[in-house]
Amino acid sequence: MTGKVKHKKKSIEKKEFLFNITSLVVVITVGLYFGVRSFYYYGKQNMRMMAEDMTLNGTIINSNKIVKDGDGLHQDTDGYYFKGNVSNNYVKFANRIFRVISINNKNEVKVVSDDLVSSFIWGNKNSYKNSNLMLWLDKSGSVNSGIYYNTIPSPKDFLVKTSYSEDKLLDDKVSTSSDKMNSYVTTLGVKDYTKANGKNSYLNIKKYFWLLGLDKDNSNLYVDSSGSVEVGTNYDAYGVRAVITFKKNLRISTGDGTLNNPYVIEQGSRTNYVDQYVRLGNDLFKVFSDQDGILKMAFNGDVSSVGTLSLRDYSKKGSLYDSSSSTNIGYYLNGEYLSSLSYASLLNDCKFYIGEISNETGLGYGNIFTQVVDAKIGLLNMFDYNTNTLLDNYFLMNTTSSVGNMVYVYHANGLVEEVLATDEKYIVPVISINKNVIKKGVGSIEDPFSVE
Numbered sequence: 001m002t003g004k005v006k007h008k009k010k011s012i013e014k015k016e017f018l019f020n021i022t023s024l025v026v027v028i029t030v031g032l033y034f035g036v037r038s039f040y041y042y043g044k045q046n047m048r049m050m051a052e053d054m055t056l057n058g059t060i061i062n063s064n065k066i067v068k069d070g071d072g073l074h075q076d077t078d079g080y081y082f083k084g085n086v087s088n089n090y091v092k093f094a095n096r097i098f099r100v101i102s103i104n105n106k107n108e109v110k111v112v113s114d115d116l117v118s119s120f121i122w123g124n125k126n127s128y129k130n131s132n133l134m135l136w137l138d139k140s141g142s143v144n145s146g147i148y149y150n151t152i153p154s155p156k157d158f159l160v161k162t163s164y165s166e167d168k169l170l171d172d173k174v175s176t177s178s179d180k181m182n183s184y185v186t187t188l189g190v191k192d193y194t195k196a197n198g199k200n201s202y203l204n205i206k207k208y209f210w211l212l213g214l215d216k217d218n219s220n221l222y223v224d225s226s227g228s229v230e231v232g233t234n235y236d237a238y239g240v241r242a243v244i245t246f247k248k249n250l251r252i253s254t255g256d257g258t259l260n261n262p263y264v265i266e267q268g269s270r271t272n273y274v275d276q277y278v279r280l281g282n283d284l285f286k287v288f289s290d291q292d293g294i295l296k297m298a299f300n301g302d303v304s305s306v307g308t309l310s311l312r313d314y315s316k317k318g319s320l321y322d323s324s325s326s327t328n329i330g331y332y333l334n335g336e337y338l339s340s341l342s343y344a345s346l347l348n349d350c351k352f353y354i355g356e357i358s359n360e361t362g363l364g365y366g367n368i369f370t371q372v373v374d375a376k377i378g379l380l381n382m383f384d385y386n387t388n389t390l391l392d393n394y395f396l397m398n399t400t401s402s403v404g405n406m407v408y409v410y411h412a413n414g415l416v417e418e419v420l421a422t423d424e425k426y427i428v429p430v431i432s433i434n435k436n437v438i439k440k441g442v443g444s445i446e447d448p449f450s451v452e
């Protein structure tokens with residue numbers, strides 16, 4: 001009996017040992033499975049978050065604490081928006097600086113040009129749909145439309161259409177229009193301006209510029225140099241700011257959103273020369289058009305220090321640009337001034353549009369294309385893409401009427417005024433060169449492109 005008991009006891013102990021070993025193996029296996037699984041998904045989540053951190057929308061959201069009052073990044077049902085005097089919403093794209101307005105629920109980022117991109121007359125009708133702004137900013141079926149759009153390299157690779165409406169400002173409150181429109185490029189709306197806190201916000205740049213919106217009498221709106229919203233007329237000329245919307249999850253290469261270190265959108269090989277600098281001889285120029293291998297650019301030096309350019313009259317007779325008349329600025333620029341340039345042989349003959357802005361058809365910017373001259377040196381047209389905002393008080397190429405003696409002068413604060421052609425103002429020459437003559441440089445103001 002004793003032998004049988006001992007044998008049974010050993011059998012039970014063996015089974016218990018095997019059970020314990022099996023249980024331990026199961027526990028270890030389960031632990032390893034869920035541990036590896038957790039590590040995998042944790043790593044995957046971190047990789048996703050890191051990928052988001054390198055996108056424009058993800059970086060902005062993750063780098064800002066959401067606030068409910070005061071300056072900063074706010075959140076509402078539409079997404080996120082910046083309000084007040086913020087200093088960390090700068091973005092660099094296509095050689096130019098923008099400010100982030102908002103991020104919608106699709107993670108698309110709406111931005112506005114940090115400075116003016118031109119200054120010109122509103123047009124024939126108060127409606128934005130029929131304004132010079134709409135035709136100039138975005139590409140449409142109209143001839144010569146989309147002057148600003150054409151300065152953007154591969155725009156459809158980076159942009160989605162911006163939704164906007166022509167809202168009304170009624171007793172300091174915005175009434176949103178139900179008539180929605182969509183464009184790749186538009187201008188700053190009164191709703192975005194007031195939502196950001198208007199004159200007490202980053203959108204107040206101390207300059208005059210148009211707003212997309214109307215007052216109670218359907219008159220146009222603009223912002224003055226103090227940041228206040230005022231009522232204008234369709235024949236006034238103020239600055240223009242461009243608004244675009246970036247696709248979601250665009251990659252950024254660097255930046256913390258400050259002016260000195262803006263978020264930089266990766267563009268790969270899709271770059272252009274617009275807003276880059278070119279040095280010819282001792283002169284610095286800024287490119288404003290890059291079309292078909294031809295760079296069109298405006299003098300970017302201190303015109304007040306250049307004795308041959310500073311404070312000259314436009315014409316002693318008439319107001320059309322004329323390089324054949326000895327009393328006209330065109331004659332001087334394409335004669336004596338051209339001969340003084342060490343790089344004169346590099347300059348192309350270029351078409352300059354000189355049609356009068358105000359004629360029997362109204363104030364449409366298409367008027368300027370009705371008359372053209374060929375010359376090696378001209379001036380900026382009122383409807384050229386113009387970011388020469390460091391320069392002030394200089395003649396534009398346009399006349400108000402070919403039978404009169406009034407021409408236009410540009411001011412860095414966004415205003416354009418009519419003056420007598422016999423008045424003395426500064427001269428900003430415009431030239432064009434073939435892109436392939438550039439030999440070195442990166443195009444920055446510190447290391448401009450050079451032909452030498």
